[in-house]
Amino acid sequence: MTKETKRQKYTIEQFENTESLIGVALSHDGTSVLYASDRTGVYNAYSTQLNNGQPNQITYTTTNSIFPITYFPKDNRFLYQSDEGGNELTHIYLQDETGQVKDLTPGVKEKAGFLGWSKNDNSFFYESNKRDERFMDLYEMDIETFTPQIVFKNQDGFQISEVSPNKQYVALHKSFTANNSDMYIYSNDGGLEHLSPHEGDVQYIPVAFDQTSNYLYYLTDEENEFLYLKRMNLMTKSIETVAIEDWSIIMAQFSKNYQYLIYAINNNGKVEIKIMNTKTGHFVEIDNLKEGQISDVTISHNEEKIAFLLNSSNAPDNLYVYDLNQKKLTCLTDTLNPEINRDDLVKADIVHFSSFDDLTIPAIYYKPHLNEGEKAPALVWVHGGPGGQSMVNYNPLFQYLANHGYAILAVNNRGSTGYGKTFFKAADKKHGEVDLEDCIEGKNYLASLDYIDEDRIGIIGGSYGGFMVLAAMAFKPNEFEVGVDIFGVSNWERTLKSIPSWWEAMRDVLYKKIGDPYEENDYIRSISPLFYAENINKPLIVLQGANDPRVLKEESDEIVESVKKNNVPVEYIVFDDEGHGFTKRQNRIKGYQAIKDFLDQHLKDR
Structure with a gap:
């Protein structure tokens, strides 16, 4: 009898009893990680203390899936998003440390999406179509009164990319075809500047500002088959290439204090993540990392820990934390159903x-x-x-x-x-x-x-x-x-x-x-x-x-x-x-x- 004939066959229940994880966020003090898991059969929010690795369920929906977004910058309150039965009208919810929940975007036909925290951590930015269901406007919501204020009224079909740390600029993106787009800067004085006049099919996709708000980082395929990362000085309009790879760079973002630049490469059907120390120009090497694809990368506020998900074709997502000082990698989950032998996959x-x-x-x-x-x-x-x-x-x-x-x-x-x-x-x-x-x-x-x-x-x-x-x-x-x-x-x-x-x-x-x-x-x-x-x-x-x-x-x-x-x-x-x-x-x-x-x-x- 050959080895193959001994491989076990599994039911769909056994495969689906493998836990699925989505999203990662570290707490303000770097001691806890927030994520979504479907271990109950429906996605709920969980937190895990890094010192013991024990998961703690913190939402209890049995109907509409909950996907946590972020912890608050100074405490363990968190934001999550959810819709009704898959209708994609996602709302942003606040859950406090007692478990009380508040819908922060309660419009009946409203669709909202979190964009990021302000630099002073006293407010966050989000987009919503409550004014005009066709377009997403930019709002800022302070976290004392949870009162939204409109920042940019979107009347021309822009996509909102980023808000500068000094709140002076909003980076916008507009697609004309799937192969041709432009980027713009909206200033808080009401001005709108076109940053990428060009001819032919070229993509210009803004992704981040630098710490000083003087540079805008963006992806483009200008004179290239693949997207690569450039930056523009918003004062002088000078441009320089930041990173170019053999395949498309599909994402770029900074850590909270800008010590690290994270970008992702779509390498022939596999996502590769690179984390560059902006002070040294060196890339972080994570020791003992298994083969697979990294996603949902986040770096702690003190920039000492990196949390992420890792999966491969024959291994589901697991949650990892890497300590940058100790150079220690820890896996916090084991999501594959223990009834399944990975060798059978x-x-x-x-x-x-x-x-x-x-x-x-x-x-x-x-x-x-x-x-x-x-x-x-x-x-x-x-x-x-x-x-x-x-x-x-x-x-x-x-x-x-x-x-x-x-x-x-x-x-x-x-x-x-x-x-x-x-x-x-x-x-x-x-x-x-x-x-x-x-x-x-x-x-x-x-x-x-x-x-x-x-x-x-x-x-x-x-x-x-x-x-x-x-x-x-x-x-x-x-x-x-x-x-x-x-x-x-x-x-x-x-x-x-x-x-x-x-x-x-x-x-x-x-x-x-x-x-x-x-x-x-x-x-x-x-x-x-x-x-x-x-x-x-x-x-x-x-x-x-x-x-x-x-x-x-x-x-x-x-x-x-x-x-x-x-x-x-x-x-x-x-x-x-x-x-x-x-x-x-x-x-x-x-x-x-x-x-x-x-x-x-x-x-x-x-």
Whole structure:
């Protein structure tokens, strides 16, 4: 008997009983860390004392998920955000040290987002659409009276990036297309200055001010395929490059006292974090760090500790703290369900294949553990977007399916982020066409592997990826044997005309990337699977959140009803308490079990 035959198979309950962590914040004195965990089945706020590592649950929701944002600068009160059933109308809440909660942004249709603390720690900045549901205005709220004051009235569709430490400037960003944007400075005297006049497609994205408020740091792909970090002297307008890498820099921020500059690199499907000491120019090296991706990095106020999450394709996020003085790394959690042996999980590989026009397409590949001579069924996974990316993260659905013998190829088709601006724009006004051909070539790549059964390959995806599933089944009905559509767009005409009001600033960007439903309606209908549903002749399962504001439930209702007329197997699961994504454990268990049962019946065992 080979070693592979002894590998244990796990239930979806076992996979979902692995704890999921989101967000990290250190307390003002660096003794406690705040984060979200779904160990109760719904995300709640937890704190852990660094001296003992014991988690302490501090919110107790059983319905709407809670995601902590930050501790207060001088005490252990904290802010968190939550919405109603996944409707994305997030509010900012205050919870004090006695457990009392106050909604600080209580507007019925208000959507609010935390931006940061003021330099003197007496107030914080946030954005809200309560004045005009289309646009996010900038507010400052003092923490004595919790009275908001408007700082910048956003009437032209700007995105708010940063407020300078001296409160004199607000850095703004405006996108014209997904490939072209500008940055501006709003002054507290009411002036607005355009900082990036240019020609052609160039991104300018402000990310931070320096401690003196004299320099604005920003990301740009000017004369480069990838984003890199520059800074501008706001007085002289002189510009210098701060950091440039072989791949795009996707985030940059300073620690509270500006001793450290943190930036993230999207390196071929993996996120790398660099932490530079601004006084020495040297990078922090964290000893004994396991392989994986770091996220949610935060540095304590005294700049002696770094807290972060770390995951890999076969290990879920765990919470770590690194002591910069003692050079000591401590893991505070062990989130993988102890019933699961990590050796039974699958480590993903980054692979590449050639598409129909010889363009190289990257992908993340999960090869199941197979017995000698065994032929595996396979799935092409398509990420959300348009413009998203599959990365080498821990994914319980992937691990569950791989554990039960399915190979998964997460294709980063043209139009995906992370591979340069030329690759990113290569599917504009061609969605459901050239990117679908990339997915078909991904299927062909799988079929070329001698341990894959070429007659048992399906397609699966969520959101934009769900649209790609439907497009494959409607426009190329003989390519894939089954489809798994997770809240996917079926009718671009409806979706583009009914985008959430708070996306108004990005409406034209979407229209220029996908198509204008008012000016190019014939084209929009030509790429909408709903109008070609009679072509779908293979089994289909659809999962949908009833409160989804991005892909309305009608999108899934109508495609399901249309495909039923074709006399092919169709399954439909709706979660009444979810939106664009499934945050509750029991819903994920139900949905993922249904996906596997469907695949077992219509792909694996046929």
